[in-house]
Amino acid sequence: MRTAVLRFRAHQVIKRPNEAIDRVYTLKEGWACRSVMFQDGRRQILSFMLPGDTICVEGICVEDYALPYQARALTDVTLCSFSPTRLHDVVFASEQQREFFARYVLEQKALAERRLADIGRRRAMGSLAQLVLELFRTLSARGLAEGTVIDFPLRQEDIADALGLTPAHVNRTLVLLKRRGVMEISQSKLRVMDMAELLATAIDN
């Protein structure tokens, strides 16, 4: 079934917008993201992809889909490569698998819409807290958290592009959180020092 293990270096483009989805990938190691670019260089990150995520799920659902975003490695990544049609057959072989797959896609959709609400209706402090909690939850669920610490390879610019903010402002907000003893990023690790306070921050900002 699995036909190859691929590697990309940090910042490399995995799939271009509108490119044919001839292969579908699962992310084995490293972080990636889906993003859209504007002509003038502005970037919006639609979602982060963590180990266990599927890249270009759309290829499993339909044929000849014009990908409305680009997929890019944020760190060095290793991928498992699959044939979309073969994967399609596997997924739709049993009703149970189909529903499992559907749940994954719907979860991703819900995640994007939570982000939409965060950007639209929260201040920087609130949406940043929400983003961190989301990453924390996901990594924990996949057994990739070490207690109160997670690997965190994102640059502040990546966070900014995910939240519709400026790197400068993300920095100021992170500094605030560190000063308050809520959380701290250093050496590609994120440490939550006061989870209760982080949850509170996420809710009322």
Place this chain on the structure above:
Amino acid sequence: MRTAVLRFRAHQVIKRPNEAIDRVYTLKEGWACRSVMFQDGRRQILSFMLPGDTICVEGICVEDYALPYQARALTDVTLCSFSPTRLHDVVFASEQQREFFARYVLEQKALAERRLADIGRRRAMGSLAQLVLELFRTLSARGLAEGTVIDFPLRQEDIADALGLTPAHVNRTLVLLKRRGVMEISQSKLRVMDMAELLATAIDN
């Protein structure tokens, strides 16, 4: 197959968050929206639903899904009500229908993610222009546009909640567009007076 025609009045809630999806609807007449509410009353509209759209598609894909948003009528609406399981069987009867359905869901997902990029990386003028163009395109495709005019029942507050703005600011932006002779809203109609200019506005803002 179709078991009932339902009506809701403007502003009524069609489906609450976390409510069981015991029925799935198609929107026959009127406009609705999907939105999330915060404790303090802030609202983010995730998407507008126009005649022809399906409300609570999730019910077709999986069982026992916890709806992460609320569905609400924006105008008086008439719906066709369906049993999710029956609809499921119909959709997955043939490969062709399944793919058609998948395309619809992916289109909705892409639409939400365009909105995400609009809110995150455009100014009020740009995202407003994008929104109007999107509505225009969709209504045209469904044969519901009258040349350069469309029905437009949204209040400025609805637009604000969709774009993460304030009603006051939406108003100022609309006034600007009217003064520039680009477009105009009045009497629940939207008239595009200069489509080229509207497209330009959408791109470089």
Place this chain on the structure above:
DNA sequence: CGGCCATTTGAAGCATGTCAAATATCGTGG
């Protein structure tokens, strides 16, 4: 005609953006 709701407008404040410089961190080659 009257009441209600939506729109419009103004003045002031604030969150975030912009730009630029200083500092820290990281990877790499010597």
Place this chain on the structure above:
DNA sequence: CCACGATATTTGACATGCTTCAAATGGCCG
């Protein structure tokens, strides 16, 4: 292992888009 260059973070001063709040105006429906 160190030094260097490149890249990322941090910080400051200032600009601005958008918000807030409140009041006035306008439109629609019973």
